[in-house]
Amino acid sequence: MLGFITRSLGFAIVLSGLASAQEMPPYTPVTADRLLNPEAGNWLMYRGTYDSHGYSALDQIDSGNVAELELVWSFTTGLREGHQAPPVVNDGYMYVTTPQNHVLALNAATGELLWRHVRFLPDDLQQMHPTNRGVALYGDRVYMATVDAYLVSLDALTGEVIWEVPVEDYYNGYYMTLAPLAADGKIMVGVSGGEWGIRGFVAAYDAMTGEEAWKTYTIPAPGEPGAESWPGDDSWQTGGVPVWITGSYDPELNLTYWGTGNGGPWTGDTRPGDNLYATSVIALDATSGELRAHHQYHWNDSWDWDEVSAPLLIDFERDGRVISGLVHPGRNGYLWFLERGADSIGFIDAGPYVYQDVFTSIDPVTGRPEYDGNKKPGIDFEVDFCPSLWGGKDWPPAAFNPESRLLFIPANENVCSTMAGEEAQYSPGRTFIGRGQSENGGFFIREGAEHIGELQAWNVDTGEEVWTTTFASHNWGPVLATAGDLVFMGGTNDRYFRAFDASTGEILWRYPTSSGITGVPSTFAIGGRQFIAVQSGWGVDAQREQNLINLVRGSDFYVPQGGSIWVFALPQ
Amino acid sequence: MTEQTDGKFSRRSMLGLVGGMVAATPIMGQPPNRLRPQAGDELVFDEGPLQGEVVRPGLLELHARPISAMARDPASGVVRDGSRLNRVMLTRIESERLTPRFQPNSADGIVAYSAVCTHTGCDVFNWDEEQLRMACPCHESQFDIYDGGRVVGGPAPRPLAMLPLEIVDDTVRVAGPFRGRVGFQQAF
Numbered sequence: 202m203l204g205f206i207t208r209s210l211g212f213a214i215v216l217s218g219l220a221s222a223q224e225m226p227p228y229t230p231v232t233a234d235r236l237l238n239p240e241a242g243n244w245l246m247y248r249g250t251y252d253s254h255g256y257s258a259l260d261q262i263d264s265g266n267v268a269e270l271e272l273v274w275s276f277t278t279g280l281r282e283g284h285q286a287p288p289v290v291n292d293g294y295m296y297v298t299t300p301q302n303h304v305l306a307l308n309a310a311t312g313e314l315l316w317r318h319v320r321f322l323p324d325d326l327q328q329m330h331p332t333n334r335g336v337a338l339y340g341d342r343v344y345m346a347t348v349d350a351y352l353v354s355l356d357a358l359t360g361e362v363i364w365e366v367p368v369e370d371y372y373n374g375y376y377m378t379l380a381p382l383a384a385d386g387k388i389m390v391g392v393s394g395g396e397w398g399i400r401g402f403v404a405a406y407d408a409m410t411g412e413e414a415w416k417t418y419t420i421p422a423p424g425e426p427g428a429e430s431w432p433g434d435d436s437w438q439t440g441g442v443p444v445w446i447t448g449s450y451d452p453e454l455n456l457t458y459w460g461t462g463n464g465g466p467w468t469g470d471t472r473p474g475d476n477l478y479a480t481s482v483i484a485l486d487a488t489s490g491e492l493r494a495h496h497q498y499h500w501n502d503s504w505d506w507d508e509v510s511a512p513l514l515i516d517f518e519r520d521g522r523v524i525s526g527l528v529h530p531g532r533n534g535y536l537w538f539l540e541r542g543a544d545s546i547g548f549i550d551a552g553p554y555v556y557q558d559v560f561t562s563i564d565p566v567t568g569r570p571e572y573d574g575n576k577k578p579g580i581d582f583e584v585d586f587c588p589s590l591w592g593g594k595d596w597p598p599a600a601f602n603p604e605s606r607l608l609f610i611p612a613n614e615n616v617c618s619t620m621a622g623e624e625a626q627y628s629p630g631r632t633f634i635g636r637g638q639s640e641n642g643g644f645f646i647r648e649g650a651e652h653i654g655e656l657q658a659w660n661v662d663t664g665e666e667v668w669t670t671t672f673a674s675h676n677w678g679p680v681l682a683t684a685g686d687l688v689f690m691g692g693t694n695d696r697y698f699r700a701f702d703a704s705t706g707e708i709l710w711r712y713p714t715s716s717g718i719t720g721v722p723s724t725f726a727i728g729g730r731q732f733i734a735v736q737s738g739w740g741v742d743a744q745r746e747q748n749l750i751n752l753v754r755g756s757d758f759y760v761p762q763g764g765s766i767w768v769f770a771l772p773q
Numbered sequence: 774m775t776e777q778t779d780g781k782f783s784r785r786s787m788l789g790l791v792g793g794m795v796a797a798t799p800i801m802g803q804p805p806n807r808l809r810p811q812a813g814d815e816l817v818f819d820e821g822p823l824q825g826e827v828v829r830p831g832l833l834e835l836h837a838r839p840i841s842a843m844a845r846d847p848a849s850g851v852v853r854d855g856s857r858l859n860r861v862m863l864t865r866i867e868s869e870r871l872t873p874r875f876q877p878n879s880a881d882g883i884v885a886y887s888a889v890c891t892h893t894g895c896d897v898f899n900w901d902e903e904q905l906r907m908a909c910p911c912h913e914s915q916f917d918i919y920d921g922g923r924v925v926g927g928p929a930p931r932p933l934a935m936l937p938l939e940i941v942d943d944t945v946r947v948a949g950p951f952r953g954r955v956g957f958q959q960a961f
Contacts, residue, residue: 279961280961282893301959301961303961319961321959322959324858324894324956324957324959325856325857325858325889325894325956326894327857327889327893327894327895327896327911328893328894328895328911328957329893329895329911331893372857626820628820630857631896632895632896632898632910634910638899638900638901642913740928741912744912744928745912745913748912748913748926748927749913762928
């Protein structure tokens with residue numbers, strides 16, 4: 202057995218709220234069947250469903266009445282930095298994670314605190330990304346991956362720690378920010394640390410005992426398939442390739458799909474070769490962890506274009522054929538359409554959804570891009586490239602409405618990077634980035650740009666853009682789509698949470714929260730009333746990009762920090 | 774437990790137990806390599822071509838990019854590398870320009886600041902050579918080396934801790950404990 206230390210050493214505490222658990226209904230265990238087919242009134246996982254659509258069939262709130270939406274309750278978390286987790290809801294119980302790995306359990310209807318789990322983090326921890334993206338639910342437990350690289354299992358009713366297991370050693374640069382994936386009786390997580398010389402992996406743990414079920418590295422060891430795509434030295438041991446967003450799951454194929462991040466150091470000339478399985482989607486067998494298929498979006502990444510968002514599982518049409526697909530708006534600025542099979546991932550087509558000046562062509566059969574050599578940074582070779590290192594879309598998830606066939610992409614246009622590599626020396630626990638310093642922090646806005654942020658809608662069957670709504674601000678807003686022909690998103694530096702007409706992109710409603718919103722929105726229903734929930738709490742890369750925008754514009758725009766949960770509904 | 778965790782629990786467990794007590798004074802039972810720099814310690818380079826060598830004043834150039842160093846007990850030879858919170862960044866400045874109240878912490882124009890950002894604990898290894906500011910690569914916090922590590926940009930809430938120095942026998946020595954709290958502080 203693993204992990205018995207928490208209660209004995211006091212790494213975590215549980216604070217009880219004012220509400221009494223007796224006032225709450227009995228907790229409904231989250232079974233495997235419920236995860237396969239979640240009720241529309243619940244939001245049981247990071248993106249609501251295994252296909253990562255970020256879509257709800259609830260339609261009480263619709264494009265005709267959303268203007269009446271009003272605040273029902275809010276709750277201040279008491280913490281700063283990036284509040285990115287969705288409010289996960291199971292029959293009236295809401296679970297929210299925050300930066301510094303707190304878990305809050307609340308009455309979803311009233312906002313009363315049931316309990317709070319506070320994790321005591323080691324004081325020598327480095328947090329490049331002080332955030333957490335939510336819980337997984339399974340049985341009567343709540344699971345959280347921590348920034349000091351532990352997986353924690355909590356009692357859903359009390360918040361008591363049942364077990365915790367070390368996934369890796371934070372001291373060597375491993376950390377976790379993703380919501381775990383509960384599937385096949387296991388809890389799966391991936392590790393961050395692409396800037397610290399880690400060797401990335403996905404690992405699965407028995408949901409009840411915490412015992413490791415499997416562990417699959419994202420960089421092959423010498424002798425394994427794909428190892429030839431690395432230089433043949435020790436770079437595979439420190440080459441990065443993190444996994445920091447929850448995977449999708451196809452229960453019929455029993456495959457989980459994970460996006461992978463950058464190789465390290467950042468410029469690819471330090472690790473000649475394609476560098477499998479960096480900047481790829483990998484298909485892992487949920488039972489064994491076997492890597493069954495992959496597709497690399499771009500080889501020998503040199504732009505810090507982590508492709509960490511898991512692809513959406515969407516069946517789309519092409520030339521009269523329905524394709525069981527994977528759809529991925531890439532950080533590299535291309536929208537990828539792939540075909541998923543039991544042992545394969547095939548390329549269908551791809552094209553830019555923002556201005557991209559690195560790719561010169563895409564192989565129509567394999568999808569392999571060719572590059573403009575003057576747009577690929579290297580050691581002491583500084584170049585400009587677009588989109589910026591944050592890409593056309595960073596981690597904030599896109600959403601898909603299966604009825605309207607529209608994919609909604611939270612994008613950033615007109616922002617670019619300047620980058621040169623510099624020699625980096627690996628040392629455990631120290632950054633291993635190898636980026637030289639460039640003017641203005643290596644960031645610039647394209648000449649004549651009139652906006653940065655966008656919300657785009659694409660028809661997945663025609664592959665065409667249907668509408669785009671633009672924002673002066675950059676956009677770090679995860680997207681929620683609902684059957685009410687609505688899209689919800691925050692993401693801008695003006696603190697607004699917005700509802701869009703999903704057919705036209707028109708803004709129908711907006712609400713100024715206390716901070717900028719980079720949280721994943723969710724929706725749920727209690728007693729026949731639909732609620733929309735989101736966390737506000739600006740920080741991490743949204744703030745970092747704001748700093749650079751201020752720098753190049755000579756401005757001093759301030760976005761207040763401090764996390765809160767916001768829940769909205771129609772008037773009763 | 775030890776077998777399964779490859780020793781990771783032991784270090785972390787100790788951190789948990791002493792959490793909030795990391796001060797300049799020695800903590801009973803701590804191995805000497807984990808103690809914060811102690812008065813009388815010499816400094817050794819922690820990176821670069823001189824890694825492992827004792828820091829001498831003549832090896833540091835004016836306004837050179839700060840270089841990381843660790844304290845070493847001259848009696849036992851133990852390098853205090855048991856915690857990254859012990860790491861400092863060294864450079865040479867123009868002594869007379871240093872804010873007067875921080876001048877006692879400098880020796881022969883050499884200053885040492887904690888390498889650990891007060892925001893979220895990252896290593897502050899970037900260097901703005903035009904504005905003479907130390908900078909954190911994680912969230913762009915910037916620190917003024919001429920004003921006691923004062924925050925002049927970014928989200929860091931506090932100055933970098935400063936390590937007082939003295940020159941003894943042509944070596945740079947630690948003159949006292951860190952001035953200020955090292956690292957970030959968990960909120961809430």
